[in-house]
Amino acid sequence: MQVNEFFNTAGSKRNRQVVCADGFKMSVQAFAGGYCTPRADGADKYEEVEVGYPSEPEELLMGWAEEPDKPTQTVYGYVPVQVVTNVIAKHGGIVDGEIPRGVAPIGVHFVVDD
Numbered sequence: 001m002q003v004n005e006f007f008n009t010a011g012s013k014r015n016r017q018v019v020c021a022d023g024f025k026m027s028v029q030a031f032a033g034g035y036c037t038p039r040a041d042g043a044d045k046y047e048e049v050e051v052g053y054p055s056e057p058e059e060l061l062m063g064w065a066e067e068p069d070k071p072t073q074t075v076y077g078y079v080p081v082q083v084v085t086n087v088i089a090k091h092g093g094i095v096d097g098e099i100p101r102g103v104a105p106i107g108v109h110f111v112v113d114d
Contacts, residue, residue: 018099021092021108027052028084030100035077046102049084051076060087 019025030036030046037048051061057071060083067074085104088094093108 015098015100016096018088018097019095020088021095023055024058024087024091025055025097026058026087028097028099028103030102035075036100037078044101046081046100048078048080049100049103051079051084051087058087060090 064076
């Protein structure tokens with residue numbers, strides 16, 4: 001079952017899974033019951049968010065893995081928004097999905113200076 005299907009079945013509104021330009025996918029959530037700071041629904045800005053079920057192992061996230069031996073089948077709690085922003089930039093920007101407030105909305109036209 002896909003992440004979005006799970007939330008729809010559970011009757012819960014969560015962010016749609018992030019899809020990056022290179023095909024990398026991950027769930028990025030922030031809500032009252034999540035592993036985020038602040039632990040609140042609809043905060044003006046989050047400092048840490050919950051990442052889950054990336055489509056492939058991502059070294060930048062591994063320090064927050066709940067089950068490091070299952071990098072694509074686990075949750076990453078209290079990940080700083082800057083780390084999530086870096087992951088998105090590394091994978092070419094967002095082409096689809098939703099992110100919590102505080103994570104930079106880097107689109108596919110983002111260019112990193114050398």
